[in-house]
Amino acid sequence: SVEFAIWAFTWRSLVLFIGLLFVIPLPWALLMYCRWIVSCVRVPQRPNLGFSGRAVDLMWFYAAVLLYVAAEWTQSQVLNLAVNVAQLALYWLMIKWFVANLSSDGQPLGLRFAGSFWVFLGWSLLVVVSIITIIGWAWVYTAQLRWICGHIEGTRREVVFIGTGIELLWRSLVLMLGCLFIIPIPWLYRWFNRWLASQIALVDRGTPANA
Numbered sequence: 001s002v003e004f005a006i007w008a009f010t011w012r013s014l015v016l017f018i019g020l021l022f023v024i025p026l027p028w029a030l031l032m033y034c035r036w037i038v039s040c041v042r043v044p045q046r047p048n049l050g051f052s053g054r055a056v057d058l059m060w061f062y063a064a065v066l067l068y069v070a071a072e073w074t075q076s077q078v079l080n081l082a083v084n085v086a087q088l089a090l091y092w093l094m095i096k097w098f099v100a101n102l103s104s105d106g107q108p109l110g111l112r113f114a115g116s117f118w119v120f121l122g123w124s125l126l127v128v129v130s131i132i133t134i135i136g137w138a139w140v141y142t143a144q145l146r147w148i149c150g151h152i153e154g155t156r157r158e159v160v161f162i163g164t165g166i167e168l169l170w171r172s173l174v175l176m177l178g179c180l181f182i183i184p185i186p187w188l189y190r191w192f193n194r195w196l197a198s199q200i201a202l203v204d205r206g207t208p209a210n211a
Helices: 006-022 026-039 061-074 077-100 117-133 138-148 163-177 185-198
Strands: 049-051 102-104 157-161 199-204
Touching: 006 026, 006 185, 026 049, 026 077, 061 077, 077 102, 077 117, 138 157, 138 163, 163 185, 185 199
Parallel strands: none
Antiparallel strands: 049 102, 157 199
């Protein structure tokens, strides 16, 4: 489960947004956000969940920024394609960084994300293509989440995602519609993330996820 105060979420989200706008402070803003959101997560038998990552671990982010600037400056189609691939590589590295730095009671959990970048790239491209179907992306995305969870190693239990495409679809539609009114965004974000957290389970390896 995940629980957080609305105003704590609001000001931290604003700091993260400002970090995105100014680019340079983004690693520090992202680190602050990760530490806070992890501290809000409650996992049975894992007290005081924390995040031990460092901003210096994200310095590779600036390489992607330089690549983007070069692509915009030269208007090169090859560089534009490289930027898109680099963005997906960043998301993949972010997952590995996030999982590897989870801790409990100040001690590293020793987790790692072992999913291949090329498989992650394939899933991401499939999500993009599935947008054409209007609603099919929700099923593809939940399948990608199951793949990501299934490749978290270092724990005697298996991490699984049990949410379904239809559950993700209608909640996402409510979230998007609510965001049009701006004011409900923090409450909707908390509601959506409570559901996401509740769909992640720890089961004995070899046991069906719904057992």
